[in-house]
Amino acid sequence: MVSFVSNYQDQTQLLVAVDCIIFGFDNDEVKILLIKRNFEPEKGKWSLMGGFLQPNETATNAANRVLETLTGLQDVYLEQVHTYTDPNRDPVERTVSITYYALIKIEDHNEELSKQHSAHWFSLKETPELIFDHQQMVNHAINRLRYKTSVQPIGFELLPEKFTMRQLQKLYETILNEEIDKRNFAKKINQMDVLIKLEEKDMSSSKKGSFLFQFDKDKYENMAKEGFSFKL
Amino acid sequence: MVSFVSNYQDQTQLLVAVDCIIFGFDNDEVKILLIKRNFEPEKGKWSLMGGFLQPNETATNAANRVLETLTGLQDVYLEQVHTYTDPNRDPVERTVSITYYALIKIEDHNEELSKQHSAHWFSLKETPELIFDHQQMVNHAINRLRYKTSVQPIGFELLPEKFTMRQLQKLYETILNEEIDKRNFAKKINQMDVLIKLEEKDMSSSKKGSFLFQFDKDKYENMAKEGFSFKL
């Protein structure tokens, strides 16, 4: 920013934090990872995982750090959502919070670490009461996720490398909160031609087994360069 | 945010600012209002109008304050876009900047005030070099505006109360950066049934004159409650 008077000196400085909305998908529904506060205020209540912005750290760095602390994961899909600035949002001290949502492959996270932080996965429909404005943050992140997944192929970040058409469909159904006809869904996805159909089948969900697919990231990126846009 | 240790004390505090991307429409193209720095560093260069977050002020408050200072306008459409946190983005002192875009009716702004701040309206295609990361901020805001205008009836914020179909079309054409067939455009807009066609004509643009319209906000809001969604 640029003030029209250059008085950086007299200005108030504030605590700046990031809070992470961590999404995972367990083959049936979308969940978020919350931690239980073991200190006052609001001890015993649930909250998002967060951390203060350090000197020489961007907010994205900070979000990655927080995420690695809790899940052990690096190189996770992260997107900044919104910044919350109400002077009274944190009763202890004024804190500006920048939120990020993260999409992780739920089976990859380090359970030891999350246990250490008293973390727990909650279904989106059964989130407990959250501290401060964290529920609002979650809602905002869900809306952004809905938009983004329907317009960019980021849903795959929530799935294992190899997944069935049914898993993919279920993922979109839970994110978009609507039922989709399986024939129409397959048609649409196949038309876009960004999946690689493997020989392999997943035998865990049915007797017949269902084919596994992979997202063809390179192909997608090439197509995107040519003006193709993902749309679900 | 909630840290897993409650050490608010030792944390770094930072300057927090807002920067405003102010959009206006002059019946031909979309423009933004920039100010010329009259102090070092980067004296003489152009930048967004911004200001530091004050104690007891939300970022939205701050953006409104900045906006009123420069344009004299209150109750302007404002939307938060993104927060920039690179430790080196401002060479003077580390500053986190939260951006907002504003949509104003260009003819309503107070020219005296903007003159006092050495402000100038620039066509989006002819923006001068901007300081720091302000060009990136502008680009991000334009993208958000594109999305938002095509999905919510906020374009009207840029037009006078009464406008012609042609002005409206031109507005969308410049925002979306594509030509639209006038018959198809009128059809789409009329189908949504959110405009009031007035008896009055605007005679300034042609000999025949063209009918003026108004956005029927109440009607739109009622329809929105019933599940209608604006889509262009």
Added chain:
DNA sequence: TCAAAAGTGTTAAGCCTACACCCATGA
């Protein structure tokens, strides 16, 4: 009378939606 912008419908193509049956297999 001519130039310039306003206003107005139709058709074809593509897309989306709804819908039902057979297949493979393990229990």
Added chain:
DNA sequence: TCATGGGTGTAGGCTTAACACTTTTGA
């Protein structure tokens, strides 16, 4: 052999895109 989930195609309706001529009137 049966119960379970996997896989596949078509037809109708709807939406979108392309397209050209007449009207009005001030200069």
